[in-house]
Amino acid sequence: xxxxxxxxxxxxxxxxxxxxxxxxxxxxxxxxxxxxxxxxxxxxxxxxxxxxxxxxxxxxxxxxxxxxxxxxxxxxxxxxxxxxxxxxxxxxxxxxxxxxxxxxxxxxxxxxxxxxxxxxxxxxxxxxxxxxxxxxxxxxxxxxxxxxxxxxxxxxxxxxxxxxxxxxxxxxxxxxxxxxxxxxxxxxxxxxxxxxxxxxxxxxxxxx
Numbered sequence: 001x002x003x004x005x006x007x008x009x010x011x012x013x014x015x016x017x018x019x020x021x022x023x024x025x026x027x028x029x030x031x032x033x034x035x036x037x038x039x040x041x042x043x044x045x046x047x048x049x050x051x052x053x054x055x056x057x058x059x060x061x062x063x064x065x066x067x068x069x070x071x072x073x074x075x076x077x078x079x080x081x082x083x084x085x086x087x088x089x090x091x092x093x094x095x096x097x098x099x100x101x102x103x104x105x106x107x108x109x110x111x112x113x114x115x116x117x118x119x120x121x122x123x124x125x126x127x128x129x130x131x132x133x134x135x136x137x138x139x140x141x142x143x144x145x146x147x148x149x150x151x152x153x154x155x156x157x158x159x160x161x162x163x164x165x166x167x168x169x170x171x172x173x174x175x176x177x178x179x180x181x182x183x184x185x186x187x188x189x190x191x192x193x194x195x196x197x198x199x200x201x202x203x204x205x206x207x208x
Contacts, residue, residue, distance in 0.1 A: 003046075003053055020054075020069060024047055030176060123174035126166070130179065140181055142201035146173060152199075154190040159188045159203060166199070182206040 004021035011017050024032070033044045047058055068074040124147060126146040132138075142164065148171040158165040161182050166175040192208075 003049055012079055029130060124172050125175050126173050128175065138205045138207060140203045140205055144199045145197065146199055147197045149197060155199060159183060159185055160176060161185065
């Protein structure tokens with residue numbers, strides 16, 4: 001996890017607000033986004049980190065913005081892979097707290113990322129293409145190849161302002177992408193062609 005600097009942006013009402021970007025790995029984000037208990041715990045950890053880093057106190061009321069990844073332009077984050085530092089000096093013959101809990105003698109420090117494991121079943125990303133037509137309405141079109149899918153009932157599709165999430169748990173497909181456009185969500189339509197095993201998505205764009 002990487003915590004960015006405090007910056008100023010404008011919200012949807014045009015009011016000036018303070019924004020802090022928090023960057024995490026995409027696979028970890030999907031795990032957080034799909035497990036409610038994990039999400040609540042992670043949000044608590046994030047706000048604790050923000051309060052500790054910037055010495056600020058947040059209100060208890062929090063609003064999750066659905067299908068909106070950030071306010072304004074994202075900051076660049078430089079993620080480093082560091083070894084866990086031993087911060088407490090042990091007295092001779094005294095066990096560390098973690099060794100008392102596990103019953104094991106502490107070994108050499110390992111890279112922190114090695115301590116994180118996932119038991120989730122790997123998902124496949126389907127073949128797809130996004131395109132715009134030179135004539136006609138200002139729309140973004142998406143075609144998604146799903147050769148193992150039998151009917152549209154096996155697919156869930158969620159289209160946000162700048163994000164597409166397509167999933168088929170029964171067939172092991174998962175696609176989660178952001179697009180460089182703002183979509184009119186209410187005007188989106190999709191159809192699944194059983195013969196071609198292709199889902200077609202039509203997304204009207206803001207400004208069209």
